[in-house]
Amino acid sequence: MREPFESFSSDLLSLASAPFVTPLAEEIAADVLARFLRYIRIDTQSNVASSMYPSTAKQLILSRMLVEELREIGLEDAHLTEHGYVFATLPGSVAEPVVGLLAHVDTSTECSGEGVSPILHESYRGEVIVLPGDLSQVIDPADTPELAARVGHDIVTSDGTTLLGADDKAGVAEIMAAVAWLARHPEIAHAPVRIGFTVDEEVARGTVHFDLDEFGAALAYTLDGSGFGVLEYESFSAKEVTITIQGRGTHPGTAKGKLVSSLKLAADLVAALPRDGLSPETTEGREGFVHPSRFSGTAEETTLVFIVRDHDDAKLDEHVALLRRLADDVVAREPRARVQFDVEFQYPNMGQSIEQHPRVVAAAVEAYRRIGVEAVFEPIRGGTDGSRLSAAGLPTPNLFTGGQDYHSLREWASVQDMAAAAAMIVELVQVWAEPEL
Ligand SMILES: [Zn+2]
Structure with a gap:
């Protein structure tokens, strides 16, 4: 067990010698982690019983912060839509296609997201992780093979009294870090990128007011998946x-x-x-x-x-x-x-719409390949924002974020996997600026 994260924040940039999938993932890791830790501290739980949109005003605290950060990165058109979505554009080196990157700011109604106190388990050694705020909350590698496979990784958990919020702040942090990296590297050829941070995904209203014309992307990806390497384009x-x-x-x-x-x-x-x-x-x-x-x-x-x-x-x-x-x-x-x-x-199975756009999946497979991962296709046992968007004409598969055991007090995420996802996003928007595979 380690100290609460605050006590060694000065070590933030000195991550352990754990494996990174590519040099870019290693370079981008500190930014992904810093953003992730910043975003999860803001309580953005949605509320199914509310008739407001978004269902809780506190989601907008994070959304407004993201608008500010996007402007600092140089995305001048970053703004909050009238329904609380964050939209912004990173111009590309080619005119089209415009690639949408989506994640949701709200967290699950199943566990509190208030006062998240993250703990960084640096260079994880394979031990049972006991969460100090509630000793009954235990993450045991014996029954969590994903954790057992991450010895040497830096693992982030909550203190056991709240969820972590990797669903979907891992996705938000990865998109932000990838876009910031691309903005700092204008020499990299990539497709124009449209960023969309939605609200109320957890209460199944994430795209109720999502205006596809205003968003203006030809295709999109949600960064709202879980395990490393998983690529989802079929939902219930x-x-x-x-x-x-x-x-x-x-x-x-x-x-x-x-x-x-x-x-x-x-x-x-x-x-x-x-x-x-x-x-x-x-x-x-x-x-x-x-x-x-x-x-x-x-x-x-x-x-x-x-x-x-x-x-x-x-x-x-x-x-x-x-x-x-x-x-x-x-x-x-x-x-x-x-x-x-x-x-x-x-909602419909998004596979029916996405299969009509095979390049949308093929480009993601190629981006995974460029970070050294063979995509694993898994049908989603649920829906995502992409289910409705795909049916409405915006093909939107779901990509991995590196977060695990969502909607629970034992939610955890690997820093190396989150960095891999951010690096994968950078690769993906480059693939879309290349001639068809
Ligand atoms: Zn989610």
């Missing part, structure tokens, strides 16, 4: 099903033969779901699921909300059909009950 397709069961409430003392409890009917419906599959807790990879996310009601009326997910649209519809059968069964068994069944489309 997502629907939400709301089942409202109407029973008959009566005074329980005189209810014989009259009461129809919608709560019990709803419980039967949930109990009828498969136990050995089709749930988040029993599936992985490309397996979809049906997940009861909210259950609320009285004897009179109960509302069940399910999220339904699959990478395959036909299977997604089968999962919805299963819920419809279970809802029909409720009325078949209890004709006095009434059931309403509503399906809301949430």
Whole structure:
């Protein structure tokens, strides 16, 4: 265990002798880390219950800081849009295509992001990391192979009482450091870059007001992935099903033969779901699921909300059909009950749109290759800002950031992996200024 980061901030630039993937990654590492530590200290948690946009005003504290820093870098058009997005342009040595780089400033609602106190575990030796603010928060390399593989790296964690915020401030810091490096190196040929820092991604409203024309990119990448080398261009397709069961409430003392409890009917419906599959807790990879996310009601009326997910649209519809059968069964068994069944489309699998633009993925694969990494394709078990943007016509795969174990108190990130991601971004915008591969 090491001291809280403040106590050895003077050592910031003397990172351990850990492996960097390229000389550029080594050169850029200190800037990525300094920015990352600056950004994670600002609480930017979004709030699903809020009706404001962005859902919390505190996100704008970081957004405004990013505008200032972008202007200092020399991106004179950096500004906050009326909905709180940061947009800025780094002109290129060629006129097109304009490459978008996106990350979100907000953090997950699952853990507090207030008062983040980062700890730098320099030159990690492979030990169990016990977080000092809450000794029950332990990162054990025995069950975290990604950590076991990072002996020699400099690892950043929180003190265990908050999340770290690498999701997605690692992405923000990497884009900022890459753009700053490119601005300092006008001799490097690269495509024009459009930077976009969004809000409210964690509450699934990240692109509600995102104006594609105003952004003006032909293609984009979110820096919002996780493990080193992973490249994601397929997401879940997502629907939400709301089942409202109407029973008959009566005074329980005189209810014989009259009461129809919608709560019990709803419980039967949930109990009828498969136990050995089709749930988040029993599936992985490309397996979809049906997940009861909210259950609320009285004897009179109960509302069940399910999220339904699959990478395959036909299977997604089968999962919805299963819920419809279970809802029909409720009325078949209890004709006095009434059931309403509503399906809301949430987001499409972005693979359908991105596959029409193969060069967008090929360029990323090439950028990964230039930092010495073979891209690993993984389907996202969720959505990103890129899911909706891709469907709206801006093909937007998701690139790795080096952050790990997101949305938890044990979230951690490797400085070397974050530096690799920043170096990869510098390579990527150069690839786009070259003749087609
Ligand atoms: Zn994220």
